[in-house]
Amino acid sequence: MKRLAILGSTGSIGQSALAVAAAHPDRLQVVALVAGENASLLADQASQFRPTVIGMASDAALADLTSRIGITSGTMLLPSGPDGLVAAATHPDVDVVLCATSGSAGLEAALAAIDAGKTLALANKEVMVMAGELVVERARRRGVSILPVDSEHNAIHQCLHGRDRSEVRRMILTASGGPFRRLDRAALKRVTPEDALRHPTWRMGKKVTIDSATLMNKGLEVIEAYWLFGVDVSAIDVVIHPQSVVHSMVELADGSVIAQLGVADMRLPIQYAFSYPERWDAPVRPLDLTSLGALEFEPPDRERFPCLGLAYEALRHGRAWPIVLNAANELAVDAFLGGRLSFCHIPVVIERALAVADRETATPLTLADVRAADAWARAFSAETIGTLRSS
Numbered sequence: 001m002k003r004l005a006i007l008g009s010t011g012s013i014g015q016s017a018l019a020v021a022a023a024h025p026d027r028l029q030v031v032a033l034v035a036g037e038n039a040s041l042l043a044d045q046a047s048q049f050r051p052t053v054i055g056m057a058s059d060a061a062l063a064d065l066t067s068r069i070g071i072t073s074g075t076m077l078l079p080s081g082p083d084g085l086v087a088a089a090t091h092p093d094v095d096v097v098l099c100a101t102s103g104s105a106g107l108e109a110a111l112a113a114i115d116a117g118k119t120l121a122l123a124n125k126e127v128m129v130m131a132g133e134l135v136v137e138r139a140r141r142r143g144v145s146i147l148p149v150d151s152e153h154n155a156i157h158q159c160l161h162g163r164d165r166s167e168v169r170r171m172i173l174t175a176s177g178g179p180f181r182r183l184d185r186a187a188l189k190r191v192t193p194e195d196a197l198r199h200p201t202w203r204m205g206k207k208v209t210i211d212s213a214t215l216m217n218k219g220l221e222v223i224e225a226y227w228l229f230g231v232d233v234s235a236i237d238v239v240i241h242p243q244s245v246v247h248s249m250v251e252l253a254d255g256s257v258i259a260q261l262g263v264a265d266m267r268l269p270i271q272y273a274f275s276y277p278e279r280w281d282a283p284v285r286p287l288d289l290t291s292l293g294a295l296e297f298e299p300p301d302r303e304r305f306p307c308l309g310l311a312y313e314a315l316r317h318g319r320a321w322p323i324v325l326n327a328a329n330e331l332a333v334d335a336f337l338g339g340r341l342s343f344c345h346i347p348v349v350i351e352r353a354l355a356v357a358d359r360e361t362a363t364p365l366t367l368a369d370v371r372a373a374d375a376w377a378r379a380f381s382a383e384t385i386g387t388l389r390s391s
């Protein structure tokens with residue numbers, strides 16, 4: 001029996017994770033559930049899974065949750081906010097922590113889980129983008145496994161299984177290309193949040209769906225792959241594959257390419273992170289290749305989608321750039337979703353922050369340095385968004 005803490009249980013990944021837990025009650029036990037603001041859904045999840053502890057991001061959401069669950073439910077409430085996340089991630093009865101909070105909120109909890117010796121199933125790529133070096137180093141020292149849930153990294157993890165790393169020449173991340181793959185520059189200037197939220201193949205949260213439309217999602221995944229698999233930047237490639245059937249590939253020393261294929265359903269990578277190194281039956285329809293017809297592959301267009309190149313640049317440059325890239329992007333995406341920024345201005349916000357980042361931030365050696373660079377980039381980007389709006 002593996003005992004789970006699910007951080008971000010009401011989000012898209014969290015809900016899929018609970019569907020996996022429900023399909024394997026003999027193998028998976030839910031011990032801790034923490035959500036952001038959706039108290040109503042967390043109350044439903046708590047009554048179905050009977051976890052030991054539950055928590056919410058804010059005091060208001062926690063009060064809402066308290067009013068929904070009975071005092072006699074037998075489930076203990078965690079403090080609201082980051083303390084609750086850390087308490088869930090380090091709970092003595094937990095073996096595996098699924099970190100599926102959105103944005104940068106999961107960083108402290110992920111590090112706490114590692115320090116407590118828990119296996120970390122990582123769905124939150126921002127954790128690796130912001131603090132890859134810290135996270136990987138601590139996991140190595142503590143002997144903790146980090147199992148990637150992101151479908152691309154999960155695919156690479158599967159392709160690498162049992163293989164000597166010296167045999168690997170290249171990792172190829174696939175990208176759907178998002179809903180705007182065929183739009184020209186003029187059309188891109190006019191796209192709305194509603195257009196961007198219509199993802200062709202994956203159903204995901206809003207932030208990652210917009211990141212898919214700008215290709216920043218793939219850029220963040222390149223940085224994530226760099227830290228997870230310890231490969232050189234030049235050995236990580238991106239290819240557009242609109243069908244989202246090949247989830248990623250590994251090219252070996254002899255030129256052979258190993259790919260992982262499957263239906264686009266996050267329950268599969270989540271389950272593999274939970275079952276690893278075993279394989280279990282999955283509650284997912286099998287892949288029917290004959291009904292798919294063709295599988296297409298094409299290079300990404302870095303001119304129309306500059307976010308991908310910015311992510312490579314940030315990774316190559318190092319220092320605080322990946323943190324600044326991530327924070328500026330979060331702010332810009334939020335402004336775009338709120339109708340305060342145009343789609344084409346998202347990379348502009350990031351570029352302006354990177355241009356002055358070396359002067360304004362220190363090379364991050366500690367979590368406090370990471371948070372300081374993150375805070376600076378957020379304040380700077382908020383200002384940039386204001387000027388772009390009024391220009």
Ligand code: MG
Pocket residue numbers: 150151152221
């Ligand atoms: Mg992904």
